[in-house]
Amino acid sequence: MSTVTETIDVETDVTTAYNQWTQFETFPQFMEGVDEIRQLDDTHTHWKISVGGQTREFDATITEQHPEERVAWKSDSGPNHAGVVTFHRLDDRHTRVTAQLDIAPEGFVENVADKLGILDRRVMADLSRFKTFIEERGRETGAWRGDVERPGS
Structure with a gap:
């Protein structure tokens, strides 16, 4: 399992x-290789991604979510991964977004990409595109303000 941590303001x-x-469902607009995400209910999503010329589909569960703080998830099937994105208020007009992913690369291509730091660069590029996406829009496309407590809390 590899851990990738990237931050952007x-x-x-x-x-x-x-x-x-x-x-x-807007992730495909700023995340490379994400073809489609369907929100199935408050805590479940279905992903369709392209990796190395192959299409993969998997389900993920949101394991924790708190407004203005964090969104955490884990995969239920497909590529084994989990992660958390945190939000830190810097001032009234600036926010630090940090993404931490734990990924278990599958197969030769993904393992080579991991060793060469390609996964780290891809996460940073996705965050950079998120920055451009939200700054150019000036407002969000929607919101979900619910709380999801961590299992066992």
Whole structure:
């Protein structure tokens, strides 16, 4: 399992940044290789991604979610991974977004990509595109303000 942690500061308030991140179905607009995400219910999503010329589909569960703070998830099937995105208010107009992913690369291509730091660069590029997406819009495309408590809390 490899861990990737990347951070970016965005020029928007923490509420707007967080609200946009909860709109999973917009991820294909700023995440490379994400073809489609369907929100099945408050805590379940279905992903369709392209990796190395292959299409993969998997389900993921949101394991923890708190407005303006964090969204955490784990895969239920497909590529084995889990992660958390946190939101830190810097001031009224700036937010620090940090993504931490634990990924178990599958197969030769993904293992080579991991060893060469390609996964780290891809996460940073996705965060950079998120920054552009939210800053150019100036507002979120929607919001989900519910709380999801960590299992066992």
